[in-house]
Amino acid sequence: MCDLWKNTLTHTVPIGAIPRQIDYALLQLRSRPGQIKLYNSGSFFDPAAIPLVDYPAIAQAVAVANHVVVESHPRLVGEKALRLRDLLPGTLEVAMGLETVHPQVLPRLNKKFTLEHFSRAAGFLRRNEITMRAFVLVKPPFMDEEETLEWAVKSAAFAFSCGATVVSLIPTRPGNGAMEHLMKTGEFSPPRLATLEKALELSLNLRGGRVFADTWDLEQFSRCPACFEPRRQRIHAINLTQQLPPAVDCPACGGT
């Protein structure tokens, strides 16, 4: 559903390469981050992606942070998460792509997990004092704009019911090849900015935890140049404050 495959290697990197890369990245920063996300365009706990023998050096490289977030497919969550947790001086969080709880759409995304897998992985993390965040797709392929809002909020509610402390709403974007193909066949079109904004509001109103909307390259979802910037600023403000400022009133588009 994303273009991360473009950064995905078909071979395992040499031992030591990942800790070195983290050291290099941290050297570029002028400050010591309190939190670090290690997103690897895949699953941290996939041993073909992150060699197990690198865990101690990785943990040492990120030891400046008191909280570390890694991403993983739900079915790869297990003993390796405990191993990483035990190596970190601070706390560990695992981000998992829930994508959607829509019973027809989720299987068609071919992510090879069920809600049962997700909920089991979430339970494992919770029992082991590892926090969890969920990625939810706003308007995945095979979903109409009209049902998008409902299923984004249902998905956020499911993630919170599984113990997620954060839900990250990702507007589904073209750009990975497969999405362009599905656009041609009429099975995918990107969500509207107003839909993402509303999904953020309603998911936040669940009061289940923090909710963020991914604002990367946001302009492509806007149909109205007059209100794009105030809307972007509003979404950004919601991300930062977890409060809802007044809605943007746009005479040009009427807020659609």
Ligand SMILES: [Zn+2]
């Ligand atoms: Zn407008």
